Amino acid sequence: MTGISSLAGSKPNGLKVMIVDDDPIALEMLANFLQVAGYNVELASNGKEALEKMRHYAPRIVISDVDMPEMNGVELCRAIRNRQSIQYTYLILLTSHSDSDSVLLGLDAGADDYLSKPFRHEELRLRLEGGRRLLTLEGRDMMIFSLAKLAESRDQDTGTHLERIREYSKVLATELMSWPKFEHVVDAQFVELIYLTSPLHDVGKVGIPDSVLLKPGKLTPDEFEVMKRHTLIGGETLSASAQAYPEASFLKMALDIALKHHERWDGTGYPFQLKGEDIPLSARIVAVADVYDALTTKRVYKPAFTHENAADIIYKSRGSHFDPDLVDAFAKVEEQMRCIRYELDECSVAIKKPAAVSPLPIQFENNLAGVFYPRCSPSHPL
Amino acid sequence: MLAASHALAMPASFDQIKLLERCMGNGALMQKLLVEFLKSLPIEKESLEEAVQTEDWSSVARISHKMRGTALNMCAKPLSDAALQVEIVARAIQMDLVEHRCIELNQHIEMLMNALTREASKA
Numbered sequence: 248m249t250g251i252s253s254l255a256g257s258k259p260n261g262l263k264v265m266i267v268d269d270d271p272i273a274l275e276m277l278a279n280f281l282q283v284a285g286y287n288v289e290l291a292s293n294g295k296e297a298l299e300k301m302r303h304y305a306p307r308i309v310i311s312d313v314d315m316p317e318m319n320g321v322e323l324c325r326a327i328r329n330r331q332s333i334q335y336t337y338l339i340l341l342t343s344h345s346d347s348d349s350v351l352l353g354l355d356a357g358a359d360d361y362l363s364k365p366f367r368h369e370e371l372r373l374r375l376e377g378g379r380r381l382l383t384l385e386g387r388d389m390m391i392f393s394l395a396k397l398a399e400s401r402d403q404d405t406g407t408h409l410e411r412i413r414e415y416s417k418v419l420a421t422e423l424m425s426w427p428k429f430e431h432v433v434d435a436q437f438v439e440l441i442y443l444t445s446p447l448h449d450v451g452k453v454g455i456p457d458s459v460l461l462k463p464g465k466l467t468p469d470e471f472e473v474m475k476r477h478t479l480i481g482g483e484t485l486s487a488s489a490q491a492y493p494e495a496s497f498l499k500m501a502l503d504i505a506l507k508h509h510e511r512w513d514g515t516g517y518p519f520q521l522k523g524e525d526i527p528l529s530a531r532i533v534a535v536a537d538v539y540d541a542l543t544t545k546r547v548y549k550p551a552f553t554h555e556n557a558a559d560i561i562y563k564s565r566g567s568h569f570d571p572d573l574v575d576a577f578a579k580v581e582e583q584m585r586c587i588r589y590e591l592d593e594c595s596v597a598i599k600k601p602a603a604v605s606p607l608p609i610q611f612e613n614n615l616a617g618v619f620y621p622r623c624s625p626s627h628p629l
Numbered sequence: 630m631l632a633a634s635h636a637l638a639m640p641a642s643f644d645q646i647k648l649l650e651r652c653m654g655n656g657a658l659m660q661k662l663l664v665e666f667l668k669s670l671p672i673e674k675e676s677l678e679e680a681v682q683t684e685d686w687s688s689v690a691r692i693s694h695k696m697r698g699t700a701l702n703m704c705a706k707p708l709s710d711a712a713l714q715v716e717i718v719a720r721a722i723q724m725d726l727v728e729h730r731c732i733e734l735n736q737h738i739e740m741l742m743n744a745l746t747r748e749a750s751k752a
Contacts, residue, residue, distance in 0.1 A: 272662050273702050276651060283653050314694060343698040365701040
């Protein structure tokens with residue numbers, strides 16, 4: 248397999264499928280088709296038996312008849328959807344009913360797809376591929392977030408930083424969707440991709456030594472140079488993946504973000520000192536989200552700022568650190584950002600416990616030096 | 630074993646070539662399913678007659694519906710069509726029509742069973 252888009256035509260490699268039907272002939276015929284196609288098949292003669300078997304056999308796809316004794320297909324769909332399951336089960340209803348009421352009942356109960364009997368081989372094969380594609384995407388999303396979490400796990404200081412970053416990035420991108428200037432750039436897919444990939448912005452921190460990453464005190468200039476390398480390390484890692492899977496657009500965006508989210512609009516950022524629109528939009532969005540989160544979160548080297556102080560710093564950085572459009576977008580969604588901060592604030596530092604919020608230290612009034620890492624000199628760019 | 634080469638001699642009650650295709654060319658599976666089908670038909674027929682006699686129309690609809698599904702899978706279109714007709718009138722509780730449609734269905738069942746038995750004896 249050479250990528251998600253090339254899933255069609257690939258082998259199911261023993262993917263587990265359960266067939267549920269009270270007609271033994273239908274069961275055997277379908278089982279034969281699926282086994283020849285490369286699936287691992289389990290059979291059940293009604294919904295109740297299927298649920299019992301699912302305790303020991305965890306199918307990723309269930310193909311069920313509708314009319315069955317004991318428990319019918321619609322009830323089975325409902326029962327599967329009501330289970331506490333760590334993985335998604337793709338449900339296809341297969342029945343000789345072709346009326347729209349049956350279709351609606353099945354879909355309302357949680358079925359993903361619906362096929363009329365007798366099944367046509369090619370149609371069923373393609374619908375199963377659709378199911379597998381969805382299951383693969385679920386795996387992809389979990390894997391991306393797990394990778395980001397793994398990188399973050401070395402730095403216990405950041406809490407639910409990744410969860411907030413993706414929400415902030417989504418809110419900012421969604422705001423840009425309605426702007427004429429961005430109508431051909433930011434669409435629903437862009438918003439979905441930035442939500443998916445923004446947690447990978449600091450994935451390169453896996454390559455930063457503990458002595459630097461976890462240092463509680465100020466970083467020396469040399470240590471800060473080492474810390475800055477996290478953008479290049481993340482970029483190199485994701486670049487290799489993006490080259491291997493050129494059709495996976497999410498990898499391209501993840502690469503842009505990891506490599507360039509510390510660039511600044513005025514060209515004083517790192518690692519390449521890119522300026523203005525040479526910095527990819529996704530990286531410009533995550534830059535605002537990342538700084539806002541760093542400002543409003545307590546770190547070992549700095550207190551948490553109030554939303555007002557953080558917003559004030561962002562406004563003052565319009566056109567220097569940040570894209571002016573992004574700062575204007577931030578102004579429009581400020582209240583949503585504040586709400587996300589509140590909802591995902593497990594440390595309850597900025598809003599839930601106002602007493603823990605510190606006034607803005609003087610060194611943050613005019614620049615953002617030291618907001619991410621305690622630095623030896625505020626003259627260094629972030 | 631029922632071979633695909635017998636297909637031309639088959640009655641119109643079911644399409645053996647299509648059935649073999651549906652079995653992915655697996656002749657042994659096709660034969661096994663035909664035997665199962667042959668065994669199930671008298672049982673289904675009896676259940677249906679019992680439901681008609683007791684005027685249990687929901688059972689008539691359910692049994693004929695199931696028979697239709699199995700017949701479709703087995704490429705026995707005439708039986709499937711006849712079963713659908715019974716299902717329709719049973720769901721609409723058109724009692725005057727049920728008996729007539731059931732007679733037609735029984736005729737198709739008999740024809741199919743005869744055809745299947747002939748094939749089984751050839752095999």
